[in-house]
Amino acid sequence: MRLAVGSLTFPSLDEIRSFGGDRTWTGRPVVLALLVDRLQPERLLDVGCKGGWLLEHSQAPFKLGVDIDNALGVGARADACVLPFRSASFDVVTLLDVIEHLPKGMEGVAFSEASRVLEPGGHLVVSTPADWRIGTLTDPLWMLYGHRHYDMARLLTWVERAGLDPVLVGTRGDWADVVGLPIEYACQRLRLPIPFGRALFQWGWNDYSKPGRYTHFVVSRKPAQGERDEQPSGTLQVFVGDERL
DSSP states (O other): OOOOOOOOOOOOHHHHHHHHTTSOOOHHHHHHHHHHHHHOOSEEEEETOGGGHHHHHOOOSEEEEEESSOOTTOSEEOBTTBOOSOTTOEEEEEEESOGGGSOTTOHHHHHHHHHHHEEEEEEEEEEEEBOOHHHHHTOHHHHHHOOOOBOHHHHHHHHHHTTOEEEEEEEEOOHHHHHHHHHHHHHHHHTOOOTTHHHHHHHHHHHTTSBOSSEEEEEEEOOOTTGGGSOOOSOOOOEETTEEO
């Protein structure tokens, strides 16, 4: 696999705290919003937009959220595996905690569809639960619905098959999610306030500021025309967590 050289990095703890300070967001959406901001999208497509939280925050001149369900924040109903857009329509596409909800075996199709609607030079941002056993066993959606968790090698295989080059790869989140997500899920269902919510958020921000075990992040880039035919000079680098390989 040819790894694309990039300067994109994960946000620091100071950046996460500054961004999250006025929001009741856990570590994962804070990191994702900051990563998307760094890509400076002009035409953003949020696939599986889940209430529109990213779109509400993003300053992209054009932004659209699609979801299989007709919920708040959804600009159009659409299947992640059959996107109703022309090829090369967007410069940033996101699949944020989406592929684990698709029919099993369709994840690669979603990657390919996202790649198709990306313009050359555009970026795909993906997050999904990691295959950390403790994280899996304590995931309420795994217990109730068989919510899938993935190893990174499988994600990178789908990236490669979709014709994309990874530019930022890492795993974040740890015990704050193990403890906090079951509490958050139960409180949402019972319509109760989250106990010690601020402390849980701050714990999660700290976890997501450094390499962890709970959530995989992959940012990949669609090569511009002719790039794959060029011979790379020097040593190619890819960020994995905070390290360059």
